[in-house]
Structure formats: C-alpha cells, structure tokens
Amino acid sequence: MIGTSVGALGTSPLLRPVPRPVEQSIPQGVTLASAPRPKLRPTQPLATSQETVTQVASNAGLQRWIDGFERRARAQGIRASILQAAFRGVQYDADVIRRDRNQSEFTKTIWEYLDSAASDSRIANGKAALRKHRRTLDAIEARYGVEKEVVAAVWGLESAYGVHRGKNDIVQSLATLAYDGRRGKFFEEQLIAALKILQNGDTSPRNMTGSWAGAMGHTQFIPTSYLAYAVDFTGDGRRDIWADDPTDALASTAAYLKRFGWVKGQPWGVEVQLPRGFDYAQASRKITKTPAQWARLGVVGTNGRAVANHGNASILLPAGGQGAAFMIFKNFSVIERYNAADAYVIGVGHLSDRINGGPAIKSSWPRGDRALTFAERKEMQQRLTRAGFNTQGVDGRIGPNTIQAVRAYQRNQGLAPDGYASLSLLKRLR
Numbered sequence: 001m002i003g004t005s006v007g008a009l010g011t012s013p014l015l016r017p018v019p020r021p022v023e024q025s026i027p028q029g030v031t032l033a034s035a036p037r038p039k040l041r042p043t044q045p046l047a048t049s050q051e052t053v054t055q056v057a058s059n060a061g062l063q064r065w066i067d068g069f070e071r072r073a074r075a076q077g078i079r080a081s082i083l084q085a086a087f088r089g090v091q092y093d094a095d096v097i098r099r100d101r102n103q104s105e106f107t108k109t110i111w112e113y114l115d116s117a118a119s120d121s122r123i124a125n126g127k128a129a130l131r132k133h134r135r136t137l138d139a140i141e142a143r144y145g146v147e148k149e150v151v152a153a154v155w156g157l158e159s160a161y162g163v164h165r166g167k168n169d170i171v172q173s174l175a176t177l178a179y180d181g182r183r184g185k186f187f188e189e190q191l192i193a194a195l196k197i198l199q200n201g202d203t204s205p206r207n208m209t210g211s212w213a214g215a216m217g218h219t220q221f222i223p224t225s226y227l228a229y230a231v232d233f234t235g236d237g238r239r240d241i242w243a244d245d246p247t248d249a250l251a252s253t254a255a256y257l258k259r260f261g262w263v264k265g266q267p268w269g270v271e272v273q274l275p276r277g278f279d280y281a282q283a284s285r286k287i288t289k290t291p292a293q294w295a296r297l298g299v300v301g302t303n304g305r306a307v308a309n310h311g312n313a314s315i316l317l318p319a320g321g322q323g324a325a326f327m328i329f330k331n332f333s334v335i336e337r338y339n340a341a342d343a344y345v346i347g348v349g350h351l352s353d354r355i356n357g358g359p360a361i362k363s364s365w366p367r368g369d370r371a372l373t374f375a376e377r378k379e380m381q382q383r384l385t386r387a388g389f390n391t392q393g394v395d396g397r398i399g400p401n402t403i404q405a406v407r408a409y410q411r412n413q414g415l416a417p418d419g420y421a422s423l424s425l426l427k428r429l430r
Contacts, residue, residue, distance in 0.1 A: 054094075055091075055092065055094065058092035058094065058180075059091050059092050061092070061179070061180075062090075062091070062092040062175065062176065062179050062180075065175075065178075065179040066087055066090070066175060066179075069175075069178070069188065069191070070083050070087075072188075072192075073192060073195060076192055077196075077199075078192070078195045078196070078199060079199060082195055082198055082199045083195070085198070085204075085205050086171045086194075086195055086198055086205045087171065087175070088205070090169070090171055090172045090175055091172065092176055092179075092180070093168075093169075093172050093173060093176040093212075095212070096168070096172075096173050096176045096177060096181075096212045096213075097176060097177070097180055097181065099212045099213075100177060100181050100182060100212075100213070101182070107371045107372075107374075108343070108371060109319070109365075109369065109370065109371045110318040110319050110323065110342075110343050110346070110365070111319065111323070111365035111367060112371075113343045113347060114343070114346065114347060114350060114361070117157055117343075117347030117348075117350070117351055118347065118350045118351045118354050118360075122156055122160070122351065123351065123354045123355060125156065125160070125161055126149075126152050126153065126156045126161065126351065126354075126355040127355055129152055129155065129156070129161045130148060130149065130152050130355060133152075133246065133250070134148075136246075136247050136250065137151060137152065137250065139233075140233065140250055140251045140254045141254070143233075143251070143254070144251070144254035144255055144257070144258040144262075145258060145262065145264040146253075146254040146257045146258055146262050146264065147264065147352070147356075149352040149353075149355045149356040150257070150268075150335075150348065150349075150352045151250050151253050151254050151257075152250075152352070152355055153347075153348045153349070153351040153352035153355060154219055154253050154335075154338065154348055155218055155219055155246065155249075155250060155253070156351055156355075157344070157347055157348055157351065158215075158218070158219045158220040159217075159218050159219065159220060161218075162218045162244070162246055165209070165210065165216075165217060165218060165220075165242070166209060166210040166211040166212070166215065166216070166220075167209050168209060168210060168211060168212050169205075169206065169208070169209060170194055170208045170209060170210050170214055170216060170223075171191070171194060171195075171205055171208065173210075173211075173212055173213070173214055174187050174188075174190050174191040174194055174214050174223075175191060177213070177214070178190075178191050187214065189224060190214050190222055190223045190224060191223075193222075193223030193224045193226070193227050194208065194214070194223040196223075196227060197223060197226060197227065201237075201238065202230075202238045202239050202240060203238070203240065203242055207242055208242065209242065216241060216242065217241030217242050217249045218241060218246045218249035218250065219241070219249050219250070219252065219253045221241060221249075221252065225256070226239070226241065226252075229252060229255055229256040229259060230248070230252040230255075231248065231251050231252050231255045232248060233247050233248050233250075233251030233252075234247050234248055239252065253338075256337075256338065257334055257335070257337075257338070260334045260337045261330065261334055262331060262334050263311075263329075263330055263331055263334075265310075266310045266311065266329050266330065266331050267310060267329060267331065267349070267353075268328065268329065268331045268332045268335060268345065268346075268348070268349030268352070269313075269316065269326040269327060269328035269329060269332055269346070269349055270301060270307050270326065270327045271301070271302050271324055271325070271326055271361055271362060271363065272294075272299050272300060272301055272302070272307065272315070272325050272326065272327045273299070273300055273301070273302060273304070273325070274298070274299055274315075274321075274325050275297070275298025275299065278297075278298065278299070278321075280317070280321060280407065280416060280417045280418045280419065281407065281417065282297070282315060283314075283315040283316065283317045283325075283418070283419070284314065284315075285314050285316075285400075286314075287314060287315075288312040288313060288314050289312065289313065290309060290311070290312060290313070291306055291307035291308065291309050291310070291313060291327065292306055292309065294306075294307070294313065294315070294327060295307070299315065299325075299327065302362050302363075307327055310329050311329055311330060312329075312330075313327045313328055313329050314327070314328050315327060315328075316328050316332075316342065317418055317419070317420070318342055318343065318346060319365055319366055319369075319420060320366075320416075320418035320419065320420025320422065321416050321418035321420070322365075322366040322369075322418075322420070323363060323364070323365045323366060324361050324362075324363035324365065325363070326346070331349075332345055332349070335348050335349065366422075369422055369423055369424070370423060372421060372422075372423060372426065374396045375396075376423070376426055377396040377397070377398060377421065378394050378395070378396045379426065380402075380406075380421055380425070380426045380429060381393070381394040381395070381396070381402055381405075382394050383426070383429040383430070384402070384405045384406065384409055384429065385405070387409065387429065389405040389406075389408045389409045389412075390405060391405045392405075398421045402421065403419040403421070404419070406419045406420070406421050406425065407419045409425075409429075410425075413428070
C-alpha cells in the first residue's frame with residue numbers, strides 16, 4: 001500500500017466487503033427519548049438495543065466532528081457542494097475502528113509471508129494477468145521504464161490482480177478514523193486529499209471505495225499519494241484507479257516507482273551464498289560494495305559465481321544466518337517507498353522474478369521457528385536493555401537499534417552475530 005502500512009508485515013490483507021453499521025430507524029428530527037419503542041420479541045437479545053443506542057451516540061459525535069471539519073476543509077479550498085455530496089449518508093463505522101484497534105499482535109515469519117506472496121496460484125494468476133494485459137503493460141513499461149513483471153507483482157500483492165480492491169466507503173472510513181482513530185491527524189489529511197480527488201472529478205463519492213484504512217484501487221493508493229502520483233494513462237481526463245479496467249492504476253504504480261528512481265534492468269536483489277565464517281556485521285544496509293567486491297569476500301550467487309555488476313549492493317538476511325541471504329540493489333529501496341516492510345519488498349521482487357520465469361528461492365528457512373508476538377518483541381527489548389545491550393527504546397519494532405543490540409548480545413554469548421531476533425534468543429535472555 002502506497003505511503004503507509006497497515007497489516008502484518010506491511011502488505012495489504014486480502015480485502016473483503018465490510019457491512020455498514022445498522023441503518024437507524026429513528027426519523028430525522030426525532031430524539032431518541034421521544035422515539036417510539038418497539039416491543040422486544042422474547043427471543044431478541046437486549047444487546048441489540050444497546051448497540052443501537054451506541055451507534056446513535058457515535059453517529060451524533062461523528063456529525064459534530066464533521067461540522068467542525070467542514071470549516072477546516074472549506075479553508076483548504078473544498079467547495080460546499082463537494083462536502084455535501086461526500087458526507088451524504090455517512091455514518092460512524094464501528095467495524096473500521098474495531099479493525100484499527102485490534103490488529104493482530106502476531107506477524108508472519110518471512111517464509112510464511114513468501115509462501116503466500118509467491119504461491120503457485122499467485123504466480124500462475126500473475127502470468128495470466130501479464131498475458132491478458134500485455135499490450136497495456138508493454139506501453140506502460142515503454143513510458144516509465146519499469147518492468148511489467150514488477151508492476152504486475154505489486155498488483156498481485158495489493159489486490160490479487162484486482163480481485164480484492166476493497167468495498168469500504170473511503171469518505172466514511174476516513175471520517176470515522178479521523179474522528180475516533182489512533183492517528184486522527186494523519187487520517188484527516190487523507191480525508192482532505194480524498195475530497196480534493198472528488199473535487200477534481202476523478203470519481204464520485206460513493207464510487208470511491210477501498211480498504212478500511214483508506215487505500216484505494218487495484219494497487220491501493222492512499223489519497224495523498226494518489227494526488228501526487230496517479231496518472232491518466234487512458235487519456236479520458238480522469239485518473240480512474242477504481243474501474244475494472246486497471247490501466248490507470250497500473251500506470252500510476254509505474255509512475256510512482258519511476259518517480260523514486262527505478263533503474264530499468266537492475267534487479268531488486270539476488271539470492272546469494274555466504275562463505276563459512278562470514279562476518280555478519282557486514283550484513284547491513286549501511287554497508288555497500290560492488291558484486292565483485294562481495295565476491296572477493298566469498299559472497300557469490302547460488303551458481304557459485306560472482307553476481308553480475310548491477311551497481312553497489314548490501315547484504316540482507318531476513319531470517320538471520322539460518323535462512324536465505326540476498327544481495328540487494330537500489331531498486332530494493334524504490335519498492336520500499338511503496339511499503340517499508342522488508343518482507344513486502346522481497347515479496348514483490350520475488351513474485352516479479354517468478355512471473356518472469358525465474359527460480360524459487362533455493363535456501364531453506366528455519367521453519368521450526370515462529371514469529372515473536374508484539375508483546376514478546378517488547379520483552380526482548382526490555383531484557384536486552386537490562387542486560388546492558390541498549391535497544392534505545394521499547395516499542396515492539398525490530399529496527400536497526402534492536403538488531404545492533406541483538407548482535408552485541410550474540411557476540412557476548414559466543415553466538416553467530418546475525419542480529420536475528422528469534423524465539424530461541426528470547427528464551428535464552430529469559
């Protein structure tokens with residue numbers, strides 16, 4: 001998803017239609033206290049009445065918020081007619097808030113993620129999509145210099161090639177999240193952008209659908225990214241990423257990748273073999289070498305030869321020393337602008353390779369391991385810091401500071417310092 005990450009490992013989940021909250025039966029202008037109360041059937045749960053009261057109260061709170069928001073929106077150039085059309089029928093969406101507050105604390109391991117991201121069916125569907133839309137994708141590649149397989153892979157991960165684009169009302173979702181979500185300022189910014197899209201005439205309010213978190217279309221643009229990067233490739237005067245025809249959405253994805261420096265002909269990464277005794281401290285995004293320089297250190301392709309010279313590259317170990325190793329190039333960081341999770345980038349890259357006829361990943365993964373929960377990741381940071389290996393904060397995110405602390409602890413314990421925050425390492429810390 002462009003510009004944000006919502007689900008586990010950052011990729012958009014398979015989106016399914018989410019029913020709107022129950023429509024209210026109280027006539028306009030009638031207060032809840034004065035509304036006639038229907039008799040409850042003996043079998044009707046009392047909770048239904050409470051849920052209705054809660055929904056009415058939430059709708060009232062949202063409407064007060066919208067009244068204030070509209071003044072701010074008009075100050076940013078949104079016309080009153082657009083506001084009236086956009087908010088007609090909009091209600092507080094309790095399901096959106098539930099999803100925002102109850103995202104799973106569990107994440108997938110890299111191998112579980114890739115099992116899905118580059119599954120046999122997703123590869124086959126990608127090849128079929130490539131055949132069906134080859135003329136369009138060839139034209140997009142010629143215009144923007146982004147390989148069609150890469151564009152198709154983003155499409156495949158974001159919406160299963162257009163099958164799961166999301167059916168949430170974007171204005172309703174964003175208004176609910178701006179009013180009652182964890183990141184109100186961010187979602188208000190997205191809502192303003194969505195209203196600008198409507199004002200530009202690219203789509204209509206109720207046709208503007210997408211995920212519960214506001215990502216839209218075949219390749220899941222958030223509104224601010226849409227305004228900045230979406231293109232009208234069909235030439236019909238609208239940047240229509242919602243239509244069944246995916247042309248504008250696919251071209252917009254290529255335009256986005258080009259804008260952030262895509263290098264045509266350069267791989268995102270190449271699977272490599274590490275020599276025995278490899279210095280894991282060299283596996284850092286901050287350390288770059290040419291493939292020839294890496295080869296002199298014993299880092300070679302799976303064929304045993306030096307990787308072709310595609311420019312400077314880093315070594316990435318997404319599962320530590322027990323899993324596959326990759327030599328990653330600049331295009332890795334370009335895909336990263338679409339979604340910052342390493343697993344997502346590897347997923348797009350590897351899926352694009354497979355769609356293009358490339359091989360499966362050869363190295364094995366530590367499949368006996370499982371991903372740490374959010375609570376366990378925080379516990380690891382706390383225990384590392386207490387043991388004298390400061391993670392510079394306890395936030396449940398395994399970033400560079402935590403990886404550095406893990407490596408320092410591993411060296412101290414005489415372990416291979418691969419920086420991998422595994423369950424076995426947490427058990428050792430305990």
